[in-house]
Structures are given as structure tokens and as C-alpha cells.
Amino acid sequence: MQVQADETEKDVGAQVAARLATAIHEHRLAPGMKLSExxxxxxxxxxxxxxxxxxxxxxxxxxxxxxxxxxAFVAQPTVKEAREVFEARALLEPRTARSAAERITPTDTRILQRHIDDEHAALHAGDTGRALNLSGQFHIEIARIADQATIADFIAQLVSRSSLIIALYWQRRAALCESQAHHALIKAISAGDGARAEELMQSHLLDLLTSLDLRAHSSAPQSLREALGP
Amino acid sequence: MQVQADETEKDVGAQVAARLATAIHEHRLAPGMKLSExxxxxxxxxxxxxxxxxxxxxxxxxxxxxxxxxxAFVAQPTVKEAREVFEARALLEPRTARSAAERITPTDTRILQRHIDDEHAALHAGDTGRALNLSGQFHIEIARIADQATIADFIAQLVSRSSLIIALYWQRRAALCESQAHHALIKAISAGDGARAEELMQSHLLDLLTSLDLRAHSSAPQSLREALGP
DNA sequence: TGATCCAATTTTGTATACAATCTTGTTGCT
DNA sequence: AGCAACAAGATTGTATACAAAATTGGATCA
Known part of the structure; x- marks a missing residue:
């Protein structure tokens, strides 16, 4: 098999990493799957x-x-890790959404809106994997608008892990609330209403967390001893 | 995760990374220095x-x-990156200090105290590099006590970068305020006073930030064109 | 003298070969 | 049959060789 490489990008390593990451984000590679070199x-x-x-x-x-x-194996975040990820997001994202609201430009608004539109389109087309991916990029874009590259990196990482967490712990129901919440966020941020943006982001993350089933190991246990022991 | 190498550790790559990291933390490798493979x-x-x-x-x-x-070159954080790092720390650390205060055990208190003592000893012995390193590990330890591994990783990274930022933008004066602030933090956390711990951490980070000279390029410019251009 | 082009050197990027380690199937013993 | 030791196979860890790129120094020419 050959790569259909972009001529613009020279770093093949980054390409491979990006394509693997996208596959994981879109749930085409399941948690626990072995990635043989x-x-x-x-x-x-x-x-x-x-x-x-x-x-x-x-x-x-x-x-x-x-x-x-x-x-190498596709990561399987534990329940504890899942909570930690959303704890970190709760510390970072609401305040960042506020900063974004205080700095937003019309161009940024258009970009955000297009993210939402794409997400909606993907969802409508039944491509939930891609929709989820775009939903995550929406969060990252907010940090970029806040002009906080460092925090944006952290959020990108947390969003990535959230994708795995959703793959493992998502309980069916409530798929649309996502774009509803994002729409409200766009409105607040575009209007420059930092306080409301912070508030909305906080509750949005809480919604996300409570829509997960973190009571136990939903799909795959981490160790056999834990799974089959007394 | 960035302690000096144990003999028991088999991962030689991690060892090399740890020794390089320590050298950077202790300012034995200056920002901008080339690291030939x-x-x-x-x-x-x-x-x-x-x-x-x-x-x-x-x-x-x-x-x-x-x-x-x-x-590869030892990183040279820009002024903007420096601000971003402390912005991220301001979001993460105060709330984490509060969590730590709500979960601390006597054992943890002893560990924190020993960190402070080591830091003090190193400072007294004139080894400011090691003192700075220990000072950073104190912050990481707090996140560990809060039982938030994910946030602890982020803080560890931010502390690392802070070390570089200090190397570049530190203005002489005020070296002791550090252990003063840390001592007060220990007291609040050990007493289980989360609100005070959060408050102290916030002001401690602000002190750190204001003790830097971020008005301009303190030492080395990023590009020659920028330095010598019109 | 000074500028430009070209070759030599150095350094990084990638592939491959070999060593170490783990997994797994088999054999032999009790 | 059950268990243990061992050996064969497979997979990762590391070193080295070669290719590609960039820097550097010198030679040529105006």
C-alpha cells in the first residue's frame, strides 16, 4: 500500500500520527486495539x-x-482517568470561553459557525464519528480565539482523550444536545458576553460528563485479574 | 515523572530524557543551546x-x-509564551491546591515538608539551580496530593517551561519569597483550609509572574532578522 | 575587492539489520 | 492427564548504514 501524501507536508511522521489520531477520534480504531509497528x-x-x-x-x-x-495499543481510559479529564476541562475551558468572548472578531465568528454547520451536516449524513471529531475541534477553536496557544494545546489533548472516553462510556441517548449547546455558546461568545459564555461552557461540560456511564467498566476491563478475579 | 534516573529503570530513553530535563531545569543547559544528536x-x-x-x-x-x-535546541519561550504559561497555571493550580487541602494526609504533609526542607538546604548551599528544581516539584506534588494525575501532568509541563522562562526573564532580587510562600501554602493545605490554599496559590503565582521582566526580549532574540533587521 | 556559484562537510531523516524480550506451542516427566 | 521446562516464532528495542538536506568554505569571474 502506498501513501497518498500531501505534497505540501514534508513531515511523514506527523502525517502518520495525524491519520492514526483521526481514525481514533472517529472511532474507527477501537480502544484496546493493537497497533503493530x-x-x-x-x-x-x-x-x-x-x-x-x-x-x-x-x-x-x-x-x-x-x-x-x-x-502500542489504542488507549483505554479508566473511569478515574475519565473523571480527571473532565475535571481538567472544567478548570480550563469555561474561563477560556470567557476570554474568547472578550476577544472575538467577525472572522472568528464565521469560522466557529462553519464548524457548527459542518458538524450538523456530518450528523445529518449519519457520520457520527466525523461529527464527534468536529464537535471537539469546536472546543479547540475557542481556545485559539482566546489567543492562548498553551491552553489550546492542553484542551486539544483533553478533547482527544474525551473522544476515547465517549467511545468507552457513552450511553445512547442525547446526541443532539451537543449542537444545541454549541449554538448557544457561539451566540454568547459572538455577542461578547463573557460571563454567559463561561457559564454555558461550564454547564455544557457538566452535561457531557453526566451523559456518560462512569459507574463501572462499561466495555473492556483493564486487566484480566481485575475482570476474572474473586 | 521527571526524577533523576533510577538504576531499576530499564527504559534508557526515559533516562536520557530525564537527565537532559534535569540539566535544563537546573539551568546548566541554557536556552537556545544546540543539542546535537x-x-x-x-x-x-x-x-x-x-x-x-x-x-x-x-x-x-x-x-x-x-x-x-x-x-534540536533548548527552547526559548517568548514573552507571549511566558504569559500563556502563567495564565494556564493560574487556571489550574489554585483550584488544585484547594482540592489538595481537602484530601491531604499526614504522610503527604511530611513529604511536602521534606520538599521545602530540601529546597531550603539547596538554597543555603548556593545551589540555586537545584533549589529552583525542587521548588517546581513542590507544585507538582500538590497536584499529586489532589489525586489528579492528568492535571499533575499539565502542571509538571508548565513548571518545566517556567524554569526556562525564569532562566530568560528573571530579574534579580527576591529569591527567598519563594520558600516563604511555600511555607504558608503547606500550612493552609495541611490544615485542610482549601479556601486559603487556593487564595495563597493564586497570589503566589501572581508574585512569580510579576517578578519577571516581560517587557521585552531579555536575553536572546528568536531570529537574527528580528534582532538586526530595520 | 566582492559577489555568486559550486563542492565538501556536517547533520539530520529514514531504512534496515541485529539483539533482546515476550508469547506460544511442544515435548517430556511425574 | 496435568504440569513444567524448553524451544520456536513473533514483536519490540537498539545500533548502524545510507540518503537527503543544510551549512560552510573556497574557487571563479566581473
Missing amino acids: DEVGEIFGVSRTVVRAALQRLAHLRLVDLKRNRG | DEVGEIFGVSRTVVRAALQRLAHLRLVDLKRNRG
Whole structure:
């Protein structure tokens, strides 16, 4: 198999990492799936060297779990990790949404609106994976508008992990509330209403968290001992 | 995660990364310094493969800057990045200190106290680099006590970058206020006074930020064109 | 003298080969 | 049959070799 590489991008390692990340975000790679170096390398037409670099990158983002002498696996966030991720998001995103509202420009508003539209279109087309991905990028875009690159990086990472958490712990029902909440957020941010934006983001994240089933291991247990023990 | 290497640890790549990180934290490697793969590899007695992995790791922590086909350099945070780092810390650390106060155990108190003591000893011995490093680990330890591994990782990264920021933008004076502030924090956290801990952390971070000279490029400009241009 | 082009050197990017480790299937013993 | 030790296979960890790119120094020419 050959890569259909973008001519503009020279860093193949980043490309491989990005394509793996997108596949994970869109739930085409399930949590726990093994990512063999040889296999991935053959799929993308690159050597193990660059695959390893890409996997290491994704490991830093906590999208894959690197086990020494065992290989790389799509991460399976535990319930505790899931709570931690949303705890971190609760600290970062509301205040960042407020900052974004205080700095937004008409151009930014258009960009945000297009994100929402794309998300809505994907959802309507039945491509929930892509819709979820776009939904996450909406959050990242807000941090970018707030002109906080460092916080934006953190949020990007948390959104990535949230995608895995949703894959593991999502309980069916309530799929549309997402774009509803995002629409309200856009309105507040575009209007420059920082206080309301902060408030909306806070409750939006709380909604997201409570829509998960974090009572127990929903799908796959982390260790066999834990799963089959007494 | 960034302690000096244990002999028990088998991951030599992590060891190299940790030793480089420590050297940066203690200001033995100055911002902007080039980290040649061959040179580093020879110093640590490993091949370029593991050096590259270590450098990639540090690049993800923003401790080194990886320029394609140019090599790795100790990062030189800009003034904007410096502000962003402290903005992120302001969002994360105060609330985390509050959580820590609500969960602290006597054992944790002892650990924190020993950190302070070590810091004080290093400062007294004139080893300001090590004192600074310990001072940072104090902040990370608080997040660990709060039982928030994800936030602790973020704070660890921000503390790392803060070390570089201090190397670049620190203006002499006020070296002791640090351990003063840390002592007050320990007292509040150990007493379980979350509100006060949050308050103290907030003002501590503000003190840190205002003790920097962020008006301009304190030491090294990012690009020659910018430095020598019209 | 000074500028431009070209070659030599150095350094990074990638692939491959070999070593170490883990998994797994088999064999032999009790 | 059940268990343990062992060996074969597969997969990752590391080193090295080669390719690509950038820097550097010198040579040529105006």
C-alpha cells in the first residue's frame, strides 16, 4: 500500500500520527486495539522508524498506550482517568470561553459557525464519528480565539482523550444536545458576553460528563485479574 | 515523572530524557543551546535512535525546540509564551491546591515538608539551580496530593517551561519569597483550609509572574532578522 | 575587492539489520 | 492427564548504514 501524501507536508511522521489520531477520534480504531509497528508501517508505506515516532507522539497525547516490549495499543481510559479529564476541562475551558468572548472578531465568528454547520451536516449524513471529531475541534477553536496557544494545546489533548472516553462510556441517548449547546455558546461568545459564555461552557461540560456511564467498566476491563478475579 | 534516573529503570530513553530535563531545569543547559544528536549520544553512551526519542519527548514538553533538518535546541519561550504559561497555571493550580487541602494526609504533609526542607538546604548551599528544581516539584506534588494525575501532568509541563522562562526573564532580587510562600501554602493545605490554599496559590503565582521582566526580549532574540533587521 | 556559484562537510531523516524480550506451542516427566 | 521446562516464532528495542538536506568554505569571474 502506498501513501497518498500531501505534497505540501514534508513531515511523514506527523502525517502518520495525524491519520492514526483521526481514525481514533472517529472511532474507527477501537480502544484496546493493537497497533503493530510492522502492520502500521506497511499500511502507510513507511518504515518502523517513523511509525515508532508517530506512536510515541500519540502516546504523549495519551491516545495510545505504549507497553515496553509489548507494543502500542489504542488507549483505554479508566473511569478515574475519565473523571480527571473532565475535571481538567472544567478548570480550563469555561474561563477560556470567557476570554474568547472578550476577544472575538467577525472572522472568528464565521469560522466557529462553519464548524457548527459542518458538524450538523456530518450528523445529518449519519457520520457520527466525523461529527464527534468536529464537535471537539469546536472546543479547540475557542481556545485559539482566546489567543492562548498553551491552553489550546492542553484542551486539544483533553478533547482527544474525551473522544476515547465517549467511545468507552457513552450511553445512547442525547446526541443532539451537543449542537444545541454549541449554538448557544457561539451566540454568547459572538455577542461578547463573557460571563454567559463561561457559564454555558461550564454547564455544557457538566452535561457531557453526566451523559456518560462512569459507574463501572462499561466495555473492556483493564486487566484480566481485575475482570476474572474473586 | 521527571526524577533523576533510577538504576531499576530499564527504559534508557526515559533516562536520557530525564537527565537532559534535569540539566535544563537546573539551568546548566541554557536556552537556545544546540543539542546535537551525535554529541548527546556519545555523552550518554547510546545511539542516535534513543537520543532522538528522548529529544522528541522533551519537544513534546516544550523543553526543546525541534527544527526540521536543523536539529534540536533548548527552547526559548517568548514573552507571549511566558504569559500563556502563567495564565494556564493560574487556571489550574489554585483550584488544585484547594482540592489538595481537602484530601491531604499526614504522610503527604511530611513529604511536602521534606520538599521545602530540601529546597531550603539547596538554597543555603548556593545551589540555586537545584533549589529552583525542587521548588517546581513542590507544585507538582500538590497536584499529586489532589489525586489528579492528568492535571499533575499539565502542571509538571508548565513548571518545566517556567524554569526556562525564569532562566530568560528573571530579574534579580527576591529569591527567598519563594520558600516563604511555600511555607504558608503547606500550612493552609495541611490544615485542610482549601479556601486559603487556593487564595495563597493564586497570589503566589501572581508574585512569580510579576517578578519577571516581560517587557521585552531579555536575553536572546528568536531570529537574527528580528534582532538586526530595520 | 566582492559577489555568486559550486563542492565538501556536517547533520539530520529514514531504512534496515541485529539483539533482546515476550508469547506460544511442544515435548517430556511425574 | 496435568504440569513444567524448553524451544520456536513473533514483536519490540537498539545500533548502524545510507540518503537527503543544510551549512560552510573556497574557487571563479566581473
